Structures are given as structure tokens and as C-alpha cells.
Amino acid sequence: MSIQDIFNAVIAFDEATAAAKTQAELDAGTDINAILNDGLIGAMDEVGEKFSTGELFVPEMLMAAQAMKAGLAILKPLLAEGNTQRKGTVVIGTVKGDLHDIGKNLVSMMMEGAGFDVIDLGVDVDSEAFVKNAAEKKADVIALSALLTTTMPAMETTVKAVKEAGMSVKTIIGGAPVTQAFADQIGADGYSADAPGAVKLVKALVA
Numbered sequence: 001m002s003i004q005d006i007f008n009a010v011i012a013f014d015e016a017t018a019a020a021k022t023q024a025e026l027d028a029g030t031d032i033n034a035i036l037n038d039g040l041i042g043a044m045d046e047v048g049e050k051f052s053t054g055e056l057f058v059p060e061m062l063m064a065a066q067a068m069k070a071g072l073a074i075l076k077p078l079l080a081e082g083n084t085q086r087k088g089t090v091v092i093g094t095v096k097g098d099l100h101d102i103g104k105n106l107v108s109m110m111m112e113g114a115g116f117d118v119i120d121l122g123v124d125v126d127s128e129a130f131v132k133n134a135a136e137k138k139a140d141v142i143a144l145s146a147l148l149t150t151t152m153p154a155m156e157t158t159v160k161a162v163k164e165a166g167m168s169v170k171t172i173i174g175g176a177p178v179t180q181a182f183a184d185q186i187g188a189d190g191y192s193a194d195a196p197g198a199v200k201l202v203k204a205l206v207a
């Protein structure tokens with residue numbers, strides 16, 4: 001039994017085995033970050049590589065994503081565990097045109113676990129919805145995720161809409177193609193490469 005079994009189950013699009021092996025590693029006391037990064041996320045990276053080289057196609061990416069989600073569902077209670085004192089409100093979503101939600105869900109879970117009230121707007125969220133929900137919920141932070149280079153401009157549109165609305169809410173961005181340089185360029189208040197970093201960033205911004 002090893003983390004490699006989780007990796008292999010995701011690559012084999014095997015939801016039941018991905019969930020069972022994730023549970024088995026947790027029961028064996030394996031570090032949750034190792035399960036996440038080396039098992040579940042590592043496998044999705046491999047799937048992405050194979051998609052780039054034409055070995056896999058969209059339906060297979062989707063099946064791998066389902067297997068990864070089955071493993072993530074096992075980890076969710078542990079990721080969301082912790083401090084119950086509420087720290088602030090975060091409105092999160094994947095930007096317009098983009099349907100990738102696994103990384104965004106991970107960020108969302110970890111923020112909940114860190115004690116934030118998280119309003120998750122889902123995927124393909126336009127700038128108006130971000131602005132409207134952040135205003136209604138009196139959010140402290142708007143968190144934007146994008147996985148496609150073609151949807152990164154939607155982040156800029158949203159950051160601009162927030163500024164034009166005269167809101168004091170902070171904006172943070174993340175997702176595989178996004179960089180600190182891009183965050184600086186569009187005037188976002190922060191960028192993180194991963195979910196734990198996003199939590200740290202939000203804590204610092206609302207402190």
C-alpha cells in the first residue's frame with residue numbers, strides 16, 4: 001500500500017479505488033499533504049501532460065477529475081477541520097468561461113477550515129456576480145480562480161469591476177497559469193500558487 005496506489009487509481013479513472021486508497025493512507029497515518037500533492041494532484045498533473053501530448057482527451061480528463069474528487073471528498077473533513085471562530089467572509093469562484101473547479105474547491109475547503117465564511121459561486125462566474133455577491137455578503141475578500149490562459153482576462157475584468165464599484169473588498173487570484181506578475185499587472189491585491197498559500201494570504205489581508 002502506498003501513495004502510488006492513489007496516483008494509479010486516478011490515472012486509471014477508478015473513483016472507488018481512489019477513495020478507498022485515500023482512506024487507507026489516512027488510516028495508516030500518512031501525511032495529508034503528501035496524499036494530496038503526491039497522490040491526487042500529482043496524478044492530475046500527469047493527466048494534463050498526457051492531454052498536452054495527445055495521449056488523452058477531454059472525456060478522460062473528466063473521468064480522472066471525478067476520481068480525484070472521490071479522493072478529495074475523503075480528505076474534505078480533515079481539510080475543513082480546525083478553528084471554528086469566524087475570521088471573515090470570502091466570495092470565491094472560477095471566472096467567466098472557465099469550468100475547472102477542483103483547485104478552486106480545494107482553496108474553498110481550506111479557507112473554511114481556517115475559519116472563514118466562504119460563499120462559493122461555482123464556475124463560469126461573471127464579474128457582475130462577483131461584485132453583487134461580495135456587496136450583499138459584505139465580503140472581505142473576492143478570490144478568483146482560472147486554469148486557462150484564455151480566461152485570465154476575465155480576472156482583470158472582475159478586478160476592474162470591483163474597483164469601479166468603489167468597493168473596499170480585496171481581490172486575490174490563483175490557478176495554474178496565473179503568476180504574481182499578472183496579479184501586479186491587473187491590480188489584484190494578492191496571488192498564491194496553491195491553496196495553503198491562499199489561506200495565508202487571506203489571513204494577512206483581513207488582519
Ligand code: B1M
Pocket residue numbers: 041044045046047048049051052058059061062065097098099100101102103104106107143144145146147148149150172173174175176177191192193194195196198
Ligand atoms: Co482542462 N485544461 N480543459 N479540463 N485540465 C488544463 C488546465 C490544461 C493545462 C491541460 C493541458 O493542456 N495540459 C489546459 C489549459 C491550457 C492553457 O490554457 N494554458 C486545459 C484545457 C486546454 C482544457 C479545455 C480547453 C480542453 C478542450 O475542451 N479542448 C477545456 C476547457 C473547458 C472550460 O473550462 N471552458 C478543459 C476541460 C477540462 C475538464 C472539464 C475535462 C476537466 C475539469 C474538471 C473540473 O475541474 N471539474 C479538466 C481538467 C481536469 C484539467 C487538468 C488535467 C487538471 C486540472 C486540475 O483539476 N488540477 C489540467 C492540467 C493540469 O492542471 N495539470 C487541465 C488539480 C487542481 C488541484 O489543481 O486547479 O491547478 P489546480 O489548483 C491548484 C493551483 O492552481 C491553486 O491551488 C490548487 C492547488 O493547491 N489554485 C489557486 C487554483 N485556484 C486558485 C485560486 C487561488 C489560489 C490558488 O486564489 C483565489
